[in-house]
Amino acid sequence: MALRFEVLGRFNRARAAKLTLPHFVCQTPLFMPVGTQGTIKGLTTNQLEEIGCQIILGNTYHLALRPTSELIDELGGLHKFMNWPRALLTDSGGFQMVSLLHLADITEQGVTFQSPVDGKPMLLTPEESIQIQNRIGADIIMALDDVVKTTITGPRIEEAMYRTLRWIDRCIAAHKRPNEQNLFGIVQGGLDPVLSYAIGGLAGGEDKDSFWRVVAQCTAALPEDKPRYVMGVGYPLDIVVCSALGADMYDCVYPTRTARFGTALVPEGVLKLKHKAMADDSRPIDLTCACMVCKNYTRAYIHCLVTKDAMGSQLLSYHNLHYMMKLSRDLHSSIVEGRFPEFVCNFLQKMLIELHSELSFWHNPFPVLYKSKMLMAVTSRFPKGDVPEWVCNAMEVAGIDISCCCTLFSHPKD
Amino acid sequence: MALRFEVLGRFNRARAAKLTLPHFVCQTPLFMPVGTQGTIKGLTTNQLEEIGCQIILGNTYHLALRPTSELIDELGGLHKFMNWPRALLTDSGGFQMVSLLHLADITEQGVTFQSPVDGKPMLLTPEESIQIQNRIGADIIMALDDVVKTTITGPRIEEAMYRTLRWIDRCIAAHKRPNEQNLFGIVQGGLDPVLSYAIGGLAGGEDKDSFWRVVAQCTAALPEDKPRYVMGVGYPLDIVVCSALGADMYDCVYPTRTARFGTALVPEGVLKLKHKAMADDSRPIDLTCACMVCKNYTRAYIHCLVTKDAMGSQLLSYHNLHYMMKLSRDLHSSIVEGRFPEFVCNFLQKMLIELHSELSFWHNPFPVLYKSKMLMAVTSRFPKGDVPEWVCNAMEVAGIDISCCCTLFSHPKD
Helix, strand or coil: CCCEEEEEEEECCEEEEEEECCCCEEEECEEEEECCCCCCCCCCHHHHHHHCCCEEEECHHHHHHCCCHHHHHHCCCHHHHCCCCCEEEECCCHHHHHHHCCCCEECCCCEEEECCCCCCEEEECHHHHHHHHHHHCCCEEECCCCCCCCCCCCHHHHHHHHHHHHHHHHHHHHCCCCCCCEEEEEECCCCCCCCEEEECCCCCCCCHHHHHHHHHHHHHHCCCCCCEEECCCCCHHHHHHHHHCCCCEEEECHHHHHHHCCEEEECCEEEECCCHHHCCCCCCCCCCCCCHHHHHCCHHHHHHHCCCCHHHHHHHHHHHHHHHHHHHHHHHHHHHCCCHHHHHHHHHHHHHHHHHHHHHHHHCCCCCHHHHHHHHHEEECCCCCCCCHHHHHHHHHHCCCCHHHHHHHHHHHC | CCCEEEEEEEECCEEEEEEECCCCEEEECEEEEECCCCCCCCCCHHHHHHHCCCEEEECHHHHHHCCCHHHHHHCCCHHHHCCCCCEEEECCCHHHHHHHCCCCEECCCCEEEECCCCCCEEEECHHHHHHHHHHHCCCEEECCCCCCCCCCCCHHHHHHHHHHHHHHHHHHHHCCCCCCCEEEEEECCCCCCCCEEEECCCCCCCCHHHHHHHHHHHHHHCCCCCCEEECCCCCHHHHHHHHHCCCCEEEECHHHHHHHCCEEEECCEEEECCCHHHCCCCCCCCCCCCCHHHHHCCHHHHHHHCCCCHHHHHHHHHHHHHHHHHHHHHHHHHHHCCCHHHHHHHHHHHHHHHHHHHHHHHHCCCCCHHHHHHHHHEEECCCCCCCCHHHHHHHHHHCCCCHHHHHHHHHHHC
16 A cells, blocks of 8 residues: 555544655645645645645546546646645545536446536446546545435435445456555445545535534544545534544645635634725734735735635635644644643634624723724634534543633633 | 936847836836736736746726725835835826726816716826825836827827826826835827836837837937836837837736736747647647746646636746746847847747748648647747738837848748
8 A cells, every 4th residue: 555654643532643645744634625627726836835735635527527537647647747746635536426417327337427528428437437546646546435415314325335335346456556546445334444544425514413423433433543534524623623533634625715705714713805894904814824925915905806806816725725734733733742632722712712802892881993893804613602512522522621612601701 | 216227238229227216126128017906917926026027017096996095005005015025116097097987088187087986977187196106105106198099190199298298297296205206207299308208109009010110209209318118018029129129118918918818928929728739738838938837837737727727827927927027138138248139030030930830841741740739829920921021120220130030931932
């Protein structure tokens, strides 16, 4: 297997590891930005290295359509094509076929779909998915799984589990570059003890309580010595919770997509740069952030550009990915250094503190207008003013004491 | 005056100079990219420095609308706002009012237009234009001129000339920061011996023969010791011709706008990256170019992204501005080093050579398919296969011998 996974530190179920891949040595917990078409929209690969990005996810379906996997192969592989020296992961292509195409149909052979090029029916088999991914040449390739909607119940789930297990054998047999590319199996209701693991079937609109419980169940049952990848997860809070439960890898379009809509990730939650309160705000997006954008640009400048000029998305994407990379690094170092609970408490508290400022603003006979204007543009991740119950429950299972965060809320009422 | 202009070298009418501005020491001939809204679309200010960009043009009209000149002033000026340490130039705002707004009307007081915010009639006077530009704080600010269509004839031209001269006096009187910002007057049919000069009223669709003759007339009459700026000019060939005639500064949206449409500037003319011949071309945009894009990316990669992903425009804008900056540097050094005619001949010959390859392809019984595919995507700037007559005429006036280029064409027929 073209992968080495060494756990460097633990706190209960949480782990911090060194993940050695053919093109890069990564540290987990690890967030992977999504570069659908061989590019993270608006950011150069230089900037991604600057931010500390370790691995990028490419979408097999999009790359296979254009420029085609044959051409990428001919041009020396995806690393060379997109000028990215670090690690790459490709998905199987199956998810996009099921989610993007209405006529996708899953049979034992594979995923049948209408070709977006000529409208003819086409079949993506596990063998073909692996062949395409072998040509693209990413460090990690994903098995084709039988994707079912997270909200579906009944025998279809069991069918998906067994089919995904049957398909993984076909994927293993088809894999032609096991020494250069590492194949991840996907958990769809069931488990296989041989491979590295991706927990699929989540991040599809299920309630948060089901979400964390499935992650907890999977990470408890999966082997300790392999990386565990929760697919499609990308909210900072979810990554902190999943990491506490023993997951290692994540991917999501969220940080870059929300940037294009004008939203910045900040410790307090999210900051809406389109909000008119930002128009004359001379401060950086996040006063505590050391990224290039926060060092050089004001909220007022970004407000001017956002959703109107490409530079607006670029600057926000840069900041948001910097935020995610810093979060990954902080998770890693706090676990290694034995201060993971403090990190989690600190992370949760920041989302509460802003709300307290708002409360104190309402109770203050001389409110500071500047502060109140800023608050209108900040959406706290904890709208009820306390750590959500599902987070408290998950942290209890993870063995992380977050009582200091819960008492903080009642404090000002004393 | 916040400007020093030292001529370092000459070749007949052409000059190479050092232009010292409050924020940067520039070298002329000099191309200024247009950053309408306080940003060159898709490029960071770091990248612009990397490319060798010396001065950026900001559009007063757009900046005055949003974020407003008052706010830019409050936030420390445009340099700080857009994080650009080098030189800036702002236009008067008049041109956009006349060209973008249908209801603009010019009276002795100023330019009357319908407010794009609330539809009410508004008046931009010379005094207001200068006041706004004083607040924005660029190194060079432009006088408000009476803009007339280049294709108009008759007494309106004379009126524009005299009004522009009357308005320049009002601009000079209104200018509050003469030690930090340098005011450029604009030639509209007439001349004023006091200021630095912009040759306006061109680049508006006039025929090339009229164009170069007006430039030649203006540069011949304008003082030797001041920079001469031909507004709105940006085709590489036009810049070479105008520089030969004694102009020093240029601005145009062309290199970045054409990039967004998928076109790259190359020595042979332009390369259309959208062309299907580019899809599997593993070469860089320009094999002779040393820019970051040509070092790291293939035509096939850019073909994949162009007009579909922001990264496509970014990479092409980077390359195109690099091309323009290199052209500026080459003009400067070839004049200083006394080899300007060789540079011009070499520049013109490259545009002919590609066409010759195409001719030899048609006459070759065993054509190289690869080459022919590439040619389909290249548009030579000399479609008739010879140096255009207006260029020959202009070069004669400029005293540049380009006979070697003219004989080259007839050579293969011998």
